[in-house]
Amino acid sequence: MAANDTxxxxxxxxxxQSVLDEGPITASSLAKALELTPAAIRRHLDALESEGLIEVRELAGKQAGRGRPARHYVVTTAGHDSVSHSYDELAVNILRFMEDRHGKSAVEDFTEDLVARLRDRLGAELDKRGGTTVASRSRALAAALTREGYAASATPVAAGTPLEAMQLCQGHCPIQAVAAEFPEVCEAELAMFSDYLGVDVRRLSSLAQGDHVCTTHIPTSELTRPLIHSNDRPQGGSR
Structure with a gap:
């Protein structure tokens, strides 16, 4: 019995983990990916939903037959909290102290340095695997962020049109609690993305603001992507 429970x-x-990495995702897609029967996947999804770790989102434009919206599963805020680092509260308190004693600029300097250090950790891998196109560099960035715990993916959208782009999705944020109170973290992160990719990027959704995923729009079309020339890029990572 114990072995079965384990x-x-x-x-x-x-x-x-699959909902965290791939959500929004349907039960049928999960069953196929994990090689589980429909009954088994439903049992696990029901259990996770009852524990408040996942929830159902009905996405517009995605039908499940007979006109009904398809049921897609995403991780809830409580679910994200369950895998967050245990030092979130300590980090938030430290930043509050810095802001009280030294002002907003001290927090901005700290968050920019934090993201610059992330860029430095990823630097060699990104420069080696990134390639020369915005799309290939987006995929390399997603892979590197995933190894840092961000459950990231990069997907092309509007391919073959003047509005073609990549969407970088981060299904988990290891510092979500910090970013929720100090948006400077997200701003510094976006600056780092722009610096590495060489284009202006735009945040469409954010875990820190209650969305189920962080989504960043990365223009790839020559007609729509404003380039950041090398002499315009900030020095030292995101700064």
């Missing part, structure tokens, strides 16, 4: 917990964790 295996059940492992499978449920795989389901949760």
């Amino acid at each position: 295996e059940d917990r492992r499978t449920r964790q795989k389901v949760f």
Whole structure:
């Protein structure tokens, strides 16, 4: 019995991780990816939903037959909190102290340095694997961020049109609680993305603001992407 319980917990964790990485995602897609029966995937999804770790989103334009919107699963705020670092509260308190004692500029300097250090950690890999196009560099950035715990993916949108772009999605944020109170973290992160990709990027949704994923729009069409020339880029990562 104990062995069965352990295996059940492992499978449920795989389901949760898949929703975290791939959400919004349907039950049928999860069952196929994890090689589970419809009954098994439903049991695990129901359990995760009852625990408040995932929830259903009905996405406009995605039908499940007979005109009904398809049911897609995403991780809830509580679900994200369950995998967040235990030092979130400490980090928030430190930044509050810095802001009280030294002003907003001290927080901005700290967050810019924090993101610059992330860029430095990723630097060699990004420069080696990124390639020369915005699309290939977007995919390399997503892969590197995933290894840092951001559950990231890069997907082309509007391909073959003047509005073609990449969408960088981050299904998890290791410092979500910090970013929720100090948006300077997100601003510094976007500056780092722009610096690396060489184009202006735009945040469409944010975990810190209650969305189920952080989505960044990255223009790739020559007609729509304003380039950041090398002599215009900030020095030292995101600064």
